[in-house]
Amino acid sequence: MRTVTTTPFGARPVTACLMENQARGRALAQISSVDKYQVLNAVGLIARDLGLSDRNIAVLQVLLSFHPDRDLKDGAAMVVFASNASLSERAHGMPESTLRRHLSSLVNAGLILRHDSPNGKRYARRGAGGQITRAFGFDLTPLLTRAPEILERANIEIARREQIKAMREEVSLMLRDASKLIEYALHSGLETNLDEVDDRTKLARQVLRRKLSYHQLREMRDQMATLINDIHARLGTQITTDPQVENTVDIQVKTETKTAELSGNPAQNERHYQKSDKDIPDKKAPDLGMVLTSCPDVTAYFDRPVRDWSDYLYAICSVAPMVGIDAQNWAKACQTMGPENAAATVAVLVQRISEIANPGAYFRTLAQKAGEGDFSPLPLLTALARKAA
Incomplete structure (x- = not known):
């Protein structure tokens, strides 16, 4: 033997x-x-x-x-x-x-x-x-x-990967819906204040580039469902705190939507559309105290105390190049949205620097939208203030 x-x-x-x-x-x-x-x-x-x-x-x-x-x-x-x-x-x-x-x-x-x-x-x-x-x-x-055990575990892994693939596909479709709806709102001239949801959509697109587990994707799908419902709600009605103007706003939005649906020539609608006073970029400076509270991280780069907007603007001018904003784009942003709004936008970018792949390019996009009357840093500041609270 x-x-x-x-x-x-x-x-x-x-x-x-x-x-x-x-x-x-x-x-x-x-x-x-x-x-x-x-x-x-x-x-x-x-x-x-x-x-x-x-x-x-x-x-x-x-x-x-x-x-x-x-x-x-x-x-x-x-x-x-x-x-x-x-x-x-x-x-x-x-x-x-x-x-x-x-x-x-x-x-x-x-x-x-x-x-x-x-x-x-x-x-x-x-x-x-x-x-x-x-x-x-x-x-x-x-x-x-061990072949039966190995083959069984492999089949489970194949099913898991297919499940993840299907969930990622669903999230991608929902992300496309959100982006297209926001694009529709912007080009239709609807005053829906979608800057916050637009930022959430862009952040979701960045997150989706990563390798996510099924549970992470499922949680992201639920978040996207909430986001899309929010966009639909804003497109359908504009909720205000004043009950006397609520019905008037509701009727106005529905009328604009109906007009867009009846027309068979989108270019004709675009020619007839004229910017109202509400579409002009709001250059009113946000409250400095709100900016300081919402975006505390940027103050670490300041070399002097901030007492007023003059001090804040002086300090931000040295921070802007650190996040990829050159002098030309900074000057253009100050012209289109006002220097205080431009400074507040830089502070928001610094506060959210870990979420933004290219802050310089993002700032240029926001400045361009501000020039078209489609951007104000106030919703971003408000969101950060809520988060801080």
Whole structure:
């Protein structure tokens, strides 16, 4: 009766993890055979759960390439006894030190077993007919015995990825709806004060670029649903605190919407539209105390105390270049929206710097919208004040 090796060669000790992997690898196989590349692909899908990297999987693929058969079969020899030099060559010249580290990771993950010879070398003994009677190397048997578990976990991972893909698709569609509705409101001339929801939409677009979990995407979907409902509500009616003008405003918005729907020529509507007094950029300075309270982070860059707007403007002029606003765009913004509004906008950008990918470009966009009568920093200040409170 031949002895089956269970202990490692050299200084490597016997550990509880090693004993557990030996037991799992030698368990009775629930299936008689499995396609080795089907198992490899499944392992790749759950590699992170197994604590493996892409390079670990690449080394496992090299080991499988030395197994002569396509299938791993119960009762067949499944020990790969290729030398490190042969494995390294087939792994596109991977250094042997790196190769040994990846092989150890596969052993620790319980996907392969070591059958060490008395001298630690890998080799095979053959009988008179040339058949292999004993081999020392890496045993692929765990891939067969654990195949049902690996394949099941891979199917769960595939379903999870499809779920995430579908949820991301839904959020993307909702984000498109929000952007298009805001664009419609701006081009229709509706006074809906959508700057805040526009910022929320842009922030959502930035967040969606990241790799999000299903639960994060589901939470984002709920937020987008609330955002779209908010946009629809603002497009349908403008809620005011004065009950005497509420009905008048409601009728005015509905009339404008109806007119836009009846016309068959959008260009004609655009020619007939003229800016009213409400569309002229509001250059009235916001309350300095509100700016200081809503945007406290920017004051860390000031070199003197702020007593009035003159002090604040002097300080902001040195902060603007730090966030990518050059002198030309700063001067243009001061002209279109007023210097106090421009300074307040810079303070908002600094306060939200972690949420904005390109503050300089964003500032130019806001300045342009201000020139068209579509932007005021007041809603952003109000939102930050609520957040601070």
